[in-house]
Amino acid sequence: MATRYWEDVTVGDEVPELRKPCISQQLVLWAAGSGDFYQIHYDKDFAQSTGLPGVIVHGAFKHAFLGHLVHDWAGNTGFIKTLSCSYRGMDPVNKEIRIRGVVKSKRVEDGEHLVDLEIWTETQEGQRTTPGSAVVRLPSKG
Amino acid sequence: MTIPAPSVITGEMRAAVGVESEPYPVEVTTSHVRLFARAVGHTDPVYYDEDAARAAGYRNLPAPPGYLGTPIFDPTKCDPTFGAPRRGVRSFHVPYRRVLNGGTEIEYHDTICAGDRLMMSSRIASFDEKVGSLGPMLITVTETLYRDEAGKLVALMRGTMIQY
Numbered sequence: 001m002a003t004r005y006w007e008d009v010t011v012g013d014e015v016p017e018l019r020k021p022c023i024s025q026q027l028v029l030w031a032a033g034s035g036d037f038y039q040i041h042y043d044k045d046f047a048q049s050t051g052l053p054g055v056i057v058h059g060a061f062k063h064a065f066l067g068h069l070v071h072d073w074a075g076n077t078g079f080i081k082t083l084s085c086s087y088r089g090m091d092p093v094n095k096e097i098r099i100r101g102v103v104k105s106k107r108v109e110d111g112e113h114l115v116d117l118e119i120w121t122e123t124q125e126g127q128r129t130t131p132g133s134a135v136v137r138l139p140s141k142g
Numbered sequence: 143m144t145i146p147a148p149s150v151i152t153g154e155m156r157a158a159v160g161v162e163s164e165p166y167p168v169e170v171t172t173s174h175v176r177l178f179a180r181a182v183g184h185t186d187p188v189y190y191d192e193d194a195a196r197a198a199g200y201r202n203l204p205a206p207p208g209y210l211g212t213p214i215f216d217p218t219k220c221d222p223t224f225g226a227p228r229r230g231v232r233s234f235h236v237p238y239r240r241v242l243n244g245g246t247e248i249e250y251h252d253t254i255c256a257g258d259r260l261m262m263s264s265r266i267a268s269f270d271e272k273v274g275s276l277g278p279m280l281i282t283v284t285e286t287l288y289r290d291e292a293g294k295l296v297a298l299m300r301g302t303m304i305q306y
Contacts, residue, residue, distance in 0.1 A: 018183075020183065030181045033177045033182070034178070035213075035226070038223055059243040060246055064178075064208035064209075068207070072186065076186070076198040080207055082248065
């Protein structure tokens with residue numbers, strides 16, 4: 001993975017998009033990976049018994065997808081200082097979601113070269129169900 | 143003019159704000175880092191191959207973003223559905239039936255890698271009330287702190303729960 005330097009980043013840059021199919025197999029893998037076995041995320045009958053239309057994607061899974069986006073952009077010489085998001089809309093199983101981001105600002109604070117990213121997940125119809133933000137420290141060419 | 147609903151935040155709840163729970167052990171293992179990375183769909187070899195991780199400057203496989211280790215499962219202490227220890231922050235009876243996960247925020251202070259043993263503890267950071275499109279709601283922010291064996295804070299997770 002190539003090193004991304006702070007000097008090479010421009011406000012307005014788009015973070016290369018990721019797409020996640022959110023098929024049931026992936027939700028089951030996430031249940032195991034996260035330890036969250038709440039049935040609304042893999043059992044349709046259970047989900048419907050709680051009043052949901054069907055199985056929905058875990059909120060924290062979308063947070064981790066945003067982490068994937070930011071990791072692949074920042075690389076292993078970057079350091080994610082904060083990764084945040086709000087859950088504004090439910091995403092159903094088997095609907096592909098897009099994970100996107102844009103550079104909002106750059107700053108140097110206490111000697112750290114920081115980039116503020118606006119990040120979000122969106123449906124194929126363009127609805128942002130998980131808006132968020134990240135602060136990343138990048139290496140500087142000095 | 144609407145009459146504000148009476149507050150559901152009791153004195154007992156206010157007194158619980160900021161009180162940190164007993165620390166609980168969390169482990170970060172190579173197998174679980176791989177499983178988490180695989181679930182998310184990560185393709186960077188640092189999450190799977192120890193040589194690649196070391197070549198990239200890590201002590202061992204790094205924890206992918208969002209993974210803060212796994213609480214050591216003990217069937218007498220942990221919730222069977224969520225795996226986390228039951229004795230975390232206290233829960234209080236409020237007159238709302240429905241719960242939404244409002245959001246997740248993680249602050250990282252250091253890199254977490256496989257082989258690390260952390261201690262987690264939780265506290266209620268705030269209670270807040272709002273009237274939104276869903277009606278009156280109680281917003282609870284919980285903070286979980288992750289410390290290394292030297293007691294240094296390595297990560298802080300802030301979760302927002304909405305009851306309405």
